[in-house]
Amino acid sequence: MTNATPRSHEPTPYDDNDPLDFLSNLGEDVCAAQQALFSHPEMKGWLERTPGLGHEIPWTIASFTDETGRRISGLVVAGNFTNGKWDLTTEFVLFTGRARRPGTFLSVDGSVVSVRPQGSVPGVGPRRPDCMTLLKEVQAASMAWAAQPSLRARWAVFAATHGCSAVPNTFVELRFQDQCYRGLLVDGTLDSTGLWDMEQPVALLLPTGRTVELLADQADSVTFLTGGEHYDLKRFG
Known part of the structure; x- marks a missing residue:
């Protein structure tokens, strides 16, 4: 056979x-x-x-x-x-x-x-089942950033140093076994092409307004929901 x-x-x-x-x-x-x-x-x-x-x-x-x-x-x-x-x-x-x-x-x-x-690279676009939920979370995280002067000042220095946009616009999801974090990337390392290096530690601003520092290279999955050239990247093994 x-x-x-x-x-x-x-x-x-x-x-x-x-x-x-x-x-x-x-x-x-x-x-x-x-x-x-x-x-x-x-x-x-x-x-x-x-x-x-x-x-x-x-x-x-x-x-x-x-x-x-x-x-x-x-x-x-x-x-x-x-x-x-x-x-x-x-x-x-x-x-x-x-x-x-x-x-x-x-x-x-x-x-x-x-x-x-x-x-696996999860599906993208408006047919993604959780699209509306994600959009609301992006909005909440952006509003939380705008409401915190210390975060705005910190990003202004980062953006001026690395040539980024005036407002953080990369929203990512990191999963660690049964824990999931979604938020705006507000600090970390950029690679030689100007993209976020997800093999390095990163800081996420969550929709709740809390900032967390995570070891991105230890995540089971990394998903660029906005602002990512290689988006929705899931690792196995």
């Missing part, structure tokens, strides 16, 4: 030597997979089959090892999505493309092979 069956006639459907399969930055890996998916001629049919993909349904990278010992990874584009996640122990479809490599659609039987989720 074949564990994975190609669903298109693309040559070289996957290659485990592709360095993009081993990107440490999940956001970049998902972006590369999306780029290939959106340019694939079969994309429309799969998005119609899974209409919530990228909205209510997260972009999920998963991998497995086939019967020849080859490691295959890609985006999950169809299958059984229940309770907020893909059931990778049943049949599902994996898209293997990355960036300019076309890739293909594989039907995978999760009951036959061992599948490992590598990470």
Whole structure:
């Protein structure tokens, strides 16, 4: 019995030597997979089959090892999505493309092979179920910042030093097991490209007006809800 069956006639459907399969930055890996998916001629049919993909349904990278010992990874584009996640122990479809490599659609039987989720990028946009709640929290945190002169003064120095906007506008969510923190980034470290470095400690201003300092690199998940180039990044493993 074949564990994975190609669903298109693309040559070289996957290659485990592709360095993009081993990107440490999940956001970049998902972006590369999306780029290939959106340019694939079969994309429309799969998005119609899974209409919530990228909205209510997260972009999920998963991998497995086939019967020849080859490691295959890609985006999950169809299958059984229940309770907020893909059931990778049943049949599902994996898209293997990355960036300019076309890739293909594989039907995978999760009951036959061992599948490992590598990470997930939750859906974005107005169809995200908690969108209105998040918008209210962003507003509350922004109002709390405006109401505290010490925070405004501290941010003015940070913004002048790093060339940031006059008002903090990056709202993030950090999860640590059963604890969740959402708030405006009001202090931390920027990388060489001017983006927040989430491998360093950060300070969040919560919607309640309380400021907390967190070790971002210890979080189980980091989600840039606004102002992030790589947003909604969830780490597994």
